[in-house]
Amino acid sequence: MKVTCHVIKDMLPLYSENMLSEDSCKMVEEHIEQCQNCKNDLNDMRTFNEVPVNRDVSPLLKIKSTLRKKKIQTVILSVLFSMIFFIVAFAFLTEPEYIPYNERSVTINEIGNGSVLAQFDDSINGYDIDKYLTDDGYVYHVTTWTNIWNRNIKKSHINNTLLNPNGENVTSVYYYNAGVSEDVLIFGQEIEPDGGVITLPRLNLSYYVIIAAGLAIVSGLVMLINRRNKTVFTFSLKLFFLPVAYLIAHLLIKGFTSTSYAAIRDFYLILLIVMPLYSAFILMWHLTSNYKNNKTLL
Structure with missing residues (x-):
């Protein structure tokens, strides 16, 4: 029985993979010896066309x-x-928590030779001192503060300080309450006898x-x-x-x-x-x- 090309072409993939029986292989081989078209199809199947690979790695x-x-x-x-x-x-x-004036927070004493010493209570963690010159001498404004850091984490206390280390004449020392009330005179003479003194924020x-x-x-x-x-x-x-x-x-x-x-x-x-x-x-x-x-x- 003569085998048609259609049948052989259906068998060619299996033949190229050696998956046909011996008799079927013999039948395919006999056919392709006589049929150039089927032989060409088989050659195409056996030819491995490598897909080109893009080796550019720059992307x-x-x-x-x-x-x-x-x-x-x-x-x-x-x-x-x-x-x-x-x-x-x-x-x-470290935000300053300004302490309202009390007699224990700071005391001012003259210790001799005109030197004026500011002594602070142990609860004080910091202080600010401003001064300005008047006709009678220097006027000082003092305040004290504490903060969360020094009170709870790094517990520390400040040392006493000399207000006039260069021998300045200290006329008055006021304690300012950071906007709470008028400044309190704690040493020297009142510079405003007719009215109070208030230190305003910057x-x-x-x-x-x-x-x-x-x-x-x-x-x-x-x-x-x-x-x-x-x-x-x-x-x-x-x-x-x-x-x-x-x-x-x-x-x-x-x-x-x-x-x-x-x-x-x-x-x-x-x-x-x-x-x-x-x-x-x-x-x-x-x-x-x-x-x-x-x-x-x-």
Whole structure:
């Protein structure tokens, strides 16, 4: 019986894999000796056409570099926010808690040769002393404070201090109660016999808040006007981040209050937060921009 090409072609895959019986193999071989078309089909099956492999690894290296960069940026961002957290925690723990005047908190004594000594109670962890010159001599304003850190964690006490180590003439020493009431005269003569003396908090931080808010508004307007100009927009955005970082840092340290009896301390703490916070803003902006660019490419 003559076998058709259709039957042989159905058997060729099995034949090429040596999966036919001996009789079937013999039948296929006899046919392909007579049929060139089937023989060509068999040769095609036996020919292994290797699929070309793209050996260019540069895209993979680029992906690896991008992932490594993102990982580093994420670590840096975590470090920056950790720094902010620890600074805020330190500010909270060391925030001065001003102590209202009592006779035990501080005593002023003249010890000879015109020297005036301030002696503090053991419960006092810190003090502030301001002085200014009058026609009769120097007037001193003293206050004392404690804080959570010194009271509960690092228990420490302050030493007595000499108010006039250079022999200044001490006219008066007042104890100010940090906005609670009028200053209390604890040594010397009253400089305002017709009225009380009140030590007011510093307003420096208020001015800085106003400047920062103004700069944020101006840079924000510049961004809005030049949103199509990439160079100007980028510059104004980076400038915008700076006052915003200051305002947030002020909020973290002082809340919604802008007056302070420890303005220098508070200002330095605010600056310590501004630096990592501003860096975090810039880094987050870069991460967001890269994400948007990659999403656009996809």
